[in-house]
Amino acid sequence: MNTPASTSPGTSLSASAREPVDELINRLLVTVEDFPEPGIHFKDLTPVFADGRALRAVVDALVEPFAGTFDAVAGVEARGFLLAAAAAYATGTGVVTVRKAGKLPRETYTVEGTLEYGTATFELHTDDLPAGSRVLVLDDVLATGGSLSAAAELFGRAGITVAGFGVVLELSELRGRRRLGGHRVRSLIRA
Numbered sequence: 444m445n446t447p448a449s450t451s452p453g454t455s456l457s458a459s460a461r462e463p464v465d466e467l468i469n470r471l472l473v474t475v476e477d478f479p480e481p482g483i484h485f486k487d488l489t490p491v492f493a494d495g496r497a498l499r500a501v502v503d504a505l506v507e508p509f510a511g512t513f514d515a516v517a518g519v520e521a522r523g524f525l526l527a528a529a530a531a532y533a534t535g536t537g538v539v540t541v542r543k544a545g546k547l548p549r550e551t552y553t554v555e556g557t558l559e560y561g562t563a564t565f566e567l568h569t570d571d572l573p574a575g576s577r578v579l580v581l582d583d584v585l586a587t588g589g590s591l592s593a594a595a596e597l598f599g600r601a602g603i604t605v606a607g608f609g610v611v612l613e614l615s616e617l618r619g620r621r622r623l624g625g626h627r628v629r630s631l632i633r634a
């Protein structure tokens with residue numbers, strides 16, 4: 444059963460129905476057992492993204508606590524891209540991509556990450572944002588924290604300040620938050 448995160452704002456309501464955003468997410472997300480491998484309880488948020496009201500409520504709730512603290516939004520491949528582009532559009536900022544290895548065409552910083560299922564190498568263009576910029580990093584799920592800690596390291600190498608991390612769902616038992624140092628982390632629900 445999913446429970447609201449302690450950092451979850453009970454006051455973040457979807458625009459029209461006034462349904463709390465955590466309830467909206469819990470109603471729409473689907474748990475798929477043994478995907479992509481045995482033993483994983485996969486939390487599928489695609490129904491949340493497919494619902495226009497839910498997508499808007501989620502994006503609004505993720506950016507609201509960081510208002511005025513960031514110059515750009517970053518998305519972590521692949522599902523983080525959906526949130527980051529929407530958040531950048533909503534806040535009038537630009538979007539940058541933290542990509543899996545081999546996808547970015549120009550010079551990159553490169554960091555290895557260990558994830559809930561497997562490992563991945565993440566890359567960031569060295570010149571996507573000027574040093575000194577402040578970036579809000581979004582993804583759909585915080586599990587072990589391998590992806591977001593790799594993103595933090597990439598931005599650190601680029602001299603870019605991480606204003607905070609925003610995720611729709613935090614898998615608390617995997618303790619990913621501990622790998623994110625002193626950064627602000629906003630999760631809309633915990634499971």
Ligand SMILES: O=P(O)(O)OC[C@H]1O[C@H](OP(=O)(O)OP(=O)(O)O)[C@H](O)[C@@H]1O
Binds near residue numbers: 583
């Ligand atoms: O906290 P972690 O253990 O790093 O896990 C979280 C990451 O895992 C998932 O991505 P996945 O690697 O499955 O890639 P995808 O978005 O391309 O499907 C999810 O979208 C996060 O990016």
Ligand SMILES: Nc1ncnc2[nH]cnc12
Binds near residue numbers: 484
């Ligand atoms: N259990 C999970 N469900 C969905 N996305 C994930 N990313 C890492 N672990 C995950």
